[in-house]
Amino acid sequence: MSTLQYDKFLLFGDSITEFAFNTAFQEAQNFETNTPVHQQFSLGAALTNKYTRKLDIVQRGFSGFNSRWALKVLPQILSIENQQSGNGTGRIKMATVFFGSNDSCLGGHQKVEIKEYKENTIKLVRMLQDAKIKTILISPALFNAELWDPSKKEEVDSGYVRTNENFAKYAQACEEVGRELDVPVINLNTEFIKYAKENLNDDWTPMLCDGLHFSGHGYKCLYDVLLECIKNNYSEYHPDNLKYKLPNWRSIKDDASNLEF
Numbered sequence: 458m459s460t461l462q463y464d465k466f467l468l469f470g471d472s473i474t475e476f477a478f479n480t481a482f483q484e485a486q487n488f489e490t491n492t493p494v495h496q497q498f499s500l501g502a503a504l505t506n507k508y509t510r511k512l513d514i515v516q517r518g519f520s521g522f523n524s525r526w527a528l529k530v531l532p533q534i535l536s537i538e539n540q541q542s543g544n545g546t547g548r549i550k551m552a553t554v555f556f557g558s559n560d561s562c563l564g565g566h567q568k569v570e571i572k573e574y575k576e577n578t579i580k581l582v583r584m585l586q587d588a589k590i591k592t593i594l595i596s597p598a599l600f601n602a603e604l605w606d607p608s609k610k611e612e613v614d615s616g617y618v619r620t621n622e623n624f625a626k627y628a629q630a631c632e633e634v635g636r637e638l639d640v641p642v643i644n645l646n647t648e649f650i651k652y653a654k655e656n657l658n659d660d661w662t663p664m665l666c667d668g669l670h671f672s673g674h675g676y677k678c679l680y681d682v683l684l685e686c687i688k689n690n691y692s693e694y695h696p697d698n699l700k701y702k703l704p705n706w707r708s709i710k711d712d713a714s715n716l717e718f
Contacts (some may be wrong), residue, residue: 459556460702460703460717461702461718462548462549462602463511463513463702464505464512464513464548464549465512465513465514465538465539465545465548465550466508466512466513466514466515466549466551466602466694467515467517467534467538467548467553468501468514468516468517468552468555469513469518469531469552469554469557470517470518470519470522470553470554470555470559470595471516471520471521471522471523471551471558471559472519472520473518473555473558474519474553474555475516475518475520476516476518476520476670477499477501478499478500479497479499480496480497480498480502481496483620491588497673498673498677499673500671500675501514502573503680504680504683506562507684507696508696508699510590510702511694511696511700511702512551512694512699515538517534518647523559523567523568523569524545524558524560524569524573524574524577524578525558525577527554527556527581528580528581531581531585532584534583535547535549535588539590546588547588547589549590550590551591551592551593551691551694552590552591552593553594553595554581554582554585554593554595556577556578556581557574557627557628557631558597558600559590560574560627561574561597561619561620561623561626561627562583562616562617562618562619563619563620563623564615564616564617564618565615565616565618570615571630574627574630575579575633575634576595576704578630578712579638582594582638583638583689584707586640591690591691592640593642593643593683593690593691594631594634594640594643595631595642595643595679595683596632596642596643596644596645596646597624597628597631597645598630598648598675599621599624599646599650599661599665600619600620600624600668600669601644601669602619602620602621602667602668603665603668604668605619606668608668614664621670623684628644628645630640630648632644641686641689643679643683643686645678645679645681645682646683648678648679649675650672652664652678652681656674658673664678684696704716
């Protein structure tokens with residue numbers, strides 16, 4: 458295995474994963490200066506920075522997708538991204554699976570009943586486990602209908618209705634899958650409430666930029682609990698425990714004779 462062939466950390470999910478690198482989701486562009494008005498915390502950028510020269514972050518988020526459609530997509534991702542390394546194992550070492558915010562719709566073709574959602578999630582986890590990939594499940598977080606519904610009136614009128622009550626049910630179902638398969642679960646439905654209590658005067662609404670998708674606060678919460686989850690369950694892949702690729706430049710000889718591959 459070449460020193461510069463990186464193992465991978467896969468982020469797999471819906472739009473919340475797709476937008477994980479967006480640093481200006483809420484704010485408009487200042488076209489006079491051609492700069493963003495405001496930069497927010499970015500989950501993808503923060504993970505890439507934390508794992509630099511250690512693991513590659515592979516973002517595979519698909520806006521609007523549910524767990525049923527995810528089952529069609531994951532085999533293709535694995536066939537492309539999980540090439541064999543020198544020791545015969547695949548390059549993807551860890552993966553997050555983050556669906557449910559669309560499954561939990563009360564109507565519309567995104568809707569997946571909770572029983573099937575659990576079955577689909579089990580299949581996704583087993584697919585990753587069969588590939589020897591350490592898996593972390595992430596549940597739906599919270600939902601603010603007062604902010605989301607007015608801007609999505611046509612969708613809501615067509616049946617694409619989300620509720621906090623249903624988010625909580627799907628979060629519980631996600632936890633049940635985790636217990637059944639003995640994989641860690643990040644319950645964002647409860648973690649958002651904890652974060653808001655500690656950082657936002659008990660008001661979780663600023664954690665969502667449009668009522669559904671995350672603001673910088675929402676992604677910071679996920680980032681913090683994700684690293685803690687890795688530390689507690691897959692400590693060998695925590696960034697503090699991974700080898701930094703290539704020596705620090707200060708220790709490289711000027712003729713690069715100690716820079717070996």
